[in-house]
Amino acid sequence: MSKIPDDLRYTEQHEYIKSTQDKSVVQVGITDYAQGELGDVVYVELPKPGTTLKQGDVFGTIEAVKAVSELFAPAAGTVVDVNGGLEGDPALVNREPYDAGWMITLRLANPGELDKLLSSSAYKQHVGE
Numbered sequence: 576m577s578k579i580p581d582d583l584r585y586t587e588q589h590e591y592i593k594s595t596q597d598k599s600v601v602q603v604g605i606t607d608y609a610q611g612e613l614g615d616v617v618y619v620e621l622p623k624p625g626t627t628l629k630q631g632d633v634f635g636t637i638e639a640v641k642a643v644s645e646l647f648a649p650a651a652g653t654v655v656d657v658n659g660g661l662e663g664d665p666a667l668v669n670r671e672p673y674d675a676g677w678m679i680t681l682r683l684a685n686p687g688e689l690d691k692l693l694s695s696s697a698y699k700q701h702v703g704e
Contacts (some may be wrong), residue, residue, distance in 0.1 A: 585693040618640060
């Protein structure tokens with residue numbers, strides 16, 4: 576059974592948004608369920624800071640032994656930071672998807688878009704848990 580924290584918001588494509596101290600900036604990564612489905616992550620390609628994204632835009636790719644998957648922006652905004660730790664250790668996504676395995680931080684263009692994302696209970700239902 577996957578870990579699905581109650582305090583996060585989720586997309587149907589298995590990305591999550593986590594609040595930060597700055598209310599206009601969120602952390603984005605993939606869920607524990609997604610990393611489990613992918614298997615061992617061997618490479619993550621992420622955008623450069625300053626990249627502007629619309630909700631649903633592809634912001635990178637994640638490569639695992641089994642598959643390569645696109646990563647989708649859960650909300651519109653500008654990439655503030657990228658997790659450089661994934662360059663040397665992409666398996667952080669497998670070990671700590673909600674902590675050290677985060678991918679980007681995003682300055683939200685429209686915080687209201689977060690209301691359209693799934694709650695933890697809706698995401699659990701979406702993945703059948």
